[in-house]
Amino acid sequence: MHPHFSTKERILSAAEELFARHGFAGASLRQVTAAANVNLAAVNYHFGSKDNLINELFRRRLDDLTTRRLEMLAQAEAQPAPTLETILEAFVLPALNLAGDRFGGSAFMRVLARAYAEHDQTLRKFLSENYGHVLKRFAQAIRPLLPDLGKEALYWRLDFVAGALTYAMSDFGAVKRPPGRSEEDHRRQAAREFVRFAVAGLRAPD
Amino acid sequence: MHPHFSTKERILSAAEELFARHGFAGASLRQVTAAANVNLAAVNYHFGSKDNLINELFRRRLDDLTTRRLEMLAQAEAQPAPTLETILEAFVLPALNLAGDRFGGSAFMRVLARAYAEHDQTLRKFLSENYGHVLKRFAQAIRPLLPDLGKEALYWRLDFVAGALTYAMSDFGAVKRPPGRSEEDHRRQAAREFVRFAVAGLRAPD
């Protein structure tokens, strides 16, 4: 990789870290450009506005993430007898790999958790229009594997699963990484625990 | 709006709604005081600062919530053979009652969801210092009922349970109340679905 990062890339990375830490309204463009060692006006030159910078920040990561998720889902469904585990792993593992990305991936996961809590219309509209189909696609894949579950009960539980995943990704919880364990192992452990928990919860008798 | 409420209460309620919608940094004191029909300076007079207003906002709801949770937990443990279901109900029902509170309860749940995404030190420190003991208390109660589960796995799963509950109860979940059903019944149904899901998830093999 080229040792020198472009102005756009440095802005995106700095914004990712600062938005993760202080929120979209809480981190200013002056903080972002200072952290990126870039002139203040560069944001409006390259991205047009702060709102659009936020959109591009999501696009940079989510395009790749959704592609990989749908690829893994297709692989899972191509097998003769798809299991709930493999489908949930298709959802979780790409996010896990992104979170483990060498530069900024985990910061992006925290930004994503903020986006879920965000009720502001602009960002929610952008995300649901561009990436809303992925969740529906996974819901369709899970439905035939839980034939005894009522439609309403399934929706309840998918809500619970989404909440638990978001919560786990935002790294706020009581579980701290033990001193002797690597960050990589900690994430892998989280994914293992999550899939096990979610599968059992979804399979509970109606 | 509600002229018989005190200035402090009107500020807290307006702040709850606006912080839920726009975040702590995204909603200004001018918006809050305008919505509360109160002078701008009233916030600093009654609360000292915006940060402290946020703290008091959490204190108003969480003091009562944790008290009721611990009361119900004590009742569950007083029975000859406590079950996972009754213990989880002690955690869930008070939160659901709060969410269904006639004025502002659901807005507070959305604020709470934002607090989970918040990585800023001030709010996190306040919450963990004042209310962190509750989750530990429930963990102690649940532990003997899941003797085969490792300590770390238990904490992971309680994290998932708390996250699922929080996100399910802020109103951006998929499940809306059907027209023919009362709010009370809807809440009861939600509790049933959640406890069933959470019990199965906790009981998953380690």
Place this chain on the structure above:
DNA sequence: CTATCCTTCAAACGCTCGTTTGACCGGACG
């Protein structure tokens, strides 16, 4: 060489932010 285009820069534009100030009101109390 000059001309062109893309990018960077310091400076400034209105505007909104959280907070502070000092005056003013109205009931309580001697």
Place this chain on the structure above:
DNA sequence: CGTCCGGTCAAACGAGCGTTTGAAGGATAG
């Protein structure tokens, strides 16, 4: 009566906000 005092008020404070501007690089093409 006058004094006090918790509460409310309009106004202002300095700082920081997102965005815009116009000039200045710097590489490339003719």
